[in-house]
Amino acid sequence: MSLTVKELVEVAHRLGAYGYFPATSGNLSIREPGDTLRMRVSVSGIDKARLSEADLLFVDENLMPYEKDARKPSAEAIVHVHLYQQSDAMCILHVHTLSNNLIAQRYEARGSVPLFGNELLKALGHWEDDARIEVPMVENYSDLNKLATAVAAAYNPEVPGVIVKQHGIYVVGRSVAETLRHLEAFEFLFALALKRDVHS
Ligand SMILES: CSCCC(=O)C(=O)COP(=O)(O)O
Numbered sequence: 001m002s003l004t005v006k007e008l009v010e011v012a013h014r015l016g017a018y019g020y021f022p023a024t025s026g027n028l029s030i031r032e033p034g035d036t037l038r039m040r041v042s043v044s045g046i047d048k049a050r051l052s053e054a055d056l057l058f059v060d061e062n063l064m065p066y067e068k069d070a071r072k073p074s075a076e077a078i079v080h081v082h083l084y085q086q087s088d089a090m091c092i093l094h095v096h097t098l099s100n101n102l103i104a105q106r107y108e109a110r111g112s113v114p115l116f117g118n119e120l121l122k123a124l125g126h127w128e129d130d131a132r133i134e135v136p137m138v139e140n141y142s143d144l145n146k147l148a149t150a151v152a153a154a155y156n157p158e159v160p161g162v163i164v165k166q167h168g169i170y171v172v173g174r175s176v177a178e179t180l181r182h183l184e185a186f187e188f189l190f191a192l193a194l195k196r197d198v199h200s
């Protein structure tokens with residue numbers, strides 16, 4: 001097993017232990033190095049908390065398998081393709097959590113989620129004093145091509161994630177470890193903002 005694939009499998013187990021993959025939701029991928037867009041993406045419909053290396057299918061940008069497998073790649077693999085085309089990401093993690101759903105609801109009218117006033121903004125690449133970012137949000141289109149286009153269009157290179165309302169978040173990074181750091185920071189900051197709102 002390559003180091004990166006092993007890392008991705010370990011991350012899946014860690015996120016599963018956090019309860020971030022309820023009811024078989026969520027998906028994960030890594031991009032293969034090189035100019036051609038090829039990725040390893042999770043099989044659709046399985047419990048990602050129990051992901052194994054064999055559950056990471058080899059697909060190209062047209063979602064065609066380049067290693068034979070009868071199983072289907074994630075229904076949302078097209079979102080991964082569009083995000084890879086729009087960014088310098090090498091890994092994408094998608095999770096449905098209580099915090100990312102509640103914060104999306106809280107800021108639905110605003111159309112983005114403001115994050116500010118906490119040290120963990122540094123884990124998202126924002127080291128400036130008084131750092132403040134807006135996490136973009138898109139509608140939860142059932143047409144997955146439309147969803148993929150909307151997520152890629154909303155992506156801001158300064159903010160490594162895009163929220164899908166009533167659904168979850170896509171998080172990107174240039175390595176598995178960086179993507180995990182981004183995801184953990186987002187989820188911490190969402191939980192903090194929700195509690196801060198309740199008590200303010
Ligand atoms: C049962 S969750 C609904 C589909 C979804 O949003 C998701 O993240 C999982 O889809 P996949 O095809 O990757 O299993």
Ligand SMILES: [Zn+2]
Pocket residue numbers: 025026027076094096167168
């Ligand atoms: Zn999903």
